[in-house]
Amino acid sequence: MFVPLHMSQNSTYLSVCLNPVLQRTVILDDLQENRVNRSRDYRLDASGKGINVTRVLQQLGGSCLHLTQAGGHFLELFLKLAAQDQLRVNRVESGTDIRICTTLLNRARRTTTEIVEEGRRIEPETGTRLFDAFLKCIDAVDGLIISGSKAPGFSDTLHADLVREAKQRSKRVILDTRGADLVHALRYTPDMIKPNLSEFAATFFPDADPDSQETLQTIEAKMLKLDRQGILCILTDGSRAVRYAHQGRIHRLIPEPLQPVNTIGCGDAFTAGLAAYLGRGSIEQAIQQGIDCARANAQLLRPGVIR
Numbered sequence: 001m002f003v004p005l006h007m008s009q010n011s012t013y014l015s016v017c018l019n020p021v022l023q024r025t026v027i028l029d030d031l032q033e034n035r036v037n038r039s040r041d042y043r044l045d046a047s048g049k050g051i052n053v054t055r056v057l058q059q060l061g062g063s064c065l066h067l068t069q070a071g072g073h074f075l076e077l078f079l080k081l082a083a084q085d086q087l088r089v090n091r092v093e094s095g096t097d098i099r100i101c102t103t104l105l106n107r108a109r110r111t112t113t114e115i116v117e118e119g120r121r122i123e124p125e126t127g128t129r130l131f132d133a134f135l136k137c138i139d140a141v142d143g144l145i146i147s148g149s150k151a152p153g154f155s156d157t158l159h160a161d162l163v164r165e166a167k168q169r170s171k172r173v174i175l176d177t178r179g180a181d182l183v184h185a186l187r188y189t190p191d192m193i194k195p196n197l198s199e200f201a202a203t204f205f206p207d208a209d210p211d212s213q214e215t216l217q218t219i220e221a222k223m224l225k226l227d228r229q230g231i232l233c234i235l236t237d238g239s240r241a242v243r244y245a246h247q248g249r250i251h252r253l254i255p256e257p258l259q260p261v262n263t264i265g266c267g268d269a270f271t272a273g274l275a276a277y278l279g280r281g282s283i284e285q286a287i288q289q290g291i292d293c294a295r296a297n298a299q300l301l302r303p304g305v306i307r
Contacts, residue, residue: 012063012141013275016162017050018130018150019119020068020091022078022100023303025262030108045302046081047101049147049176052268052304053275054087056293059306060276065090067137069126069151072097090137092130094151095123103264103303112263119151127154134162143172145275147268150181160184172278176271178203192232194271197243200235220250234287236270238263242291246283253284255291258298265304269297273306 027041050066057064066087070078071094078098082089099117106113138144144166146159155161159181166173173190175182178199186193195203197219201210204222208215223233223245234244241252260266273293277286296306 011143011276013057013065013143013145014134014137014141015050015054015057015064015066016134016144016146017048017053017066017068017148018154018158019048019148020046020051020070020078020098021048022074022081022098023047023103023264024100025103025105025264025301025303027105027107027301031104031106031111031113043302044081045304046078046085046087047265047303049268050145051082051087051089052265053145053147053176053272055085055304056269056272056297056306057276058085058087060272060293062276064088065137065141067091067130067133069094069122069130070098071095071123074098074100090133092126092133093123094126096120096151103262105262105301110259112260114264119149122151122153124153127158130154131158131161135165138166138169138171141171143174143275145174145176145271146185147176147271149177149179156180157184160188163188163190174271174275176267186226186231189230192234192274193226194234194236194267194274196267197235197237200233220245223250224248232283234274234290236267236294242287244283244287251284253287253291255295258295260298262301262303263298266294266297268304269306270294 023045025043026039028037028039054064054066066089068091070091099119102115104113163173163185167188175190175193178195182203226233227245236242241254244251270290274286274290277289293306
């Protein structure tokens with residue numbers, strides 16, 4: 001049984017995610033297309049990458065405030081579900097509905113199928129409100145974690161602007177982002193980035209064959225370049241090896257195999273476990289803590305938890 005390492009009570013993070021989710025998890029005996037599929041086992045959770053990170057950090061004994069945008073018909077339900085987990089949520093009004101994503105767990109085939117709704121466009125002033133709220137929060141924490149994508153309507157450079165403000169205040173910055181958001185933010189030298197391998201490849205080498213050995217060598221060369229710039233680059237790859245570049249070398253940690261119950265939220269649990277351990281031991285120990293949290297999440301029905 002996984003017993004997580006608890007954070008110091010003095011460790012505080014601000015977790016930012018700009019695409020909140022109500023996560024419906026449905027368990028099916030078997031998923032049959034073009035048929036009525038009935039389920040007696042299902043649940044609904046406040047979720048999204050930032051909420052998941054916040055929840056796991058709290059379960060690790062840490063202090064974390066979640067900052068997001070939210071509005072619309074499902075706002076009260078989202079906040080109620082977050083409150084049931086005793087999560088601290090600071091939200092700015094967006095004037096748009098929170099999206100609903102659905103996980104279909106197929107018991108017969110032991111598969112996880114995720115149906116993801118794209119975020120709706122926010123009101124024009126949401127970005128300004130979010131940035132102002134961020135400035136009121138950032139001085140009270142030790143570190144910043146930005147996870148996931150932005151809903152349509154935010155500035156292309158908003159994530160980068162948040163990283164800039166955090167680094168100017170000497171805060172630790174962890175990014176679990178991809179694409180232009182990640183590229184823009186790198187100019188301000190975040191402490192570490194943690195996309196998965198396919199996201200990293202699509203961000204920096206979109207035309208390359210992601211399955212080729214040549215692409216993997218190119219990816220590792222890019223990781224080493226980021227390491228020389230003072231950015232720790234950690235790439236997860238599902239159940240396969242976790243790669244990271246540190247002190248001029250590529251290192252790999254291979255998770256022990258397991259039969260997962262629900263893989264949704266594993267990457268967020270990894271981020272939280274990593275963040276919890278940073279500064280308390282070696283980089284390898286911090287990454288192993290992330291792997292352990294991801295494994296704990298994978299063995300539970302609920303997304304974004306370790307117990």
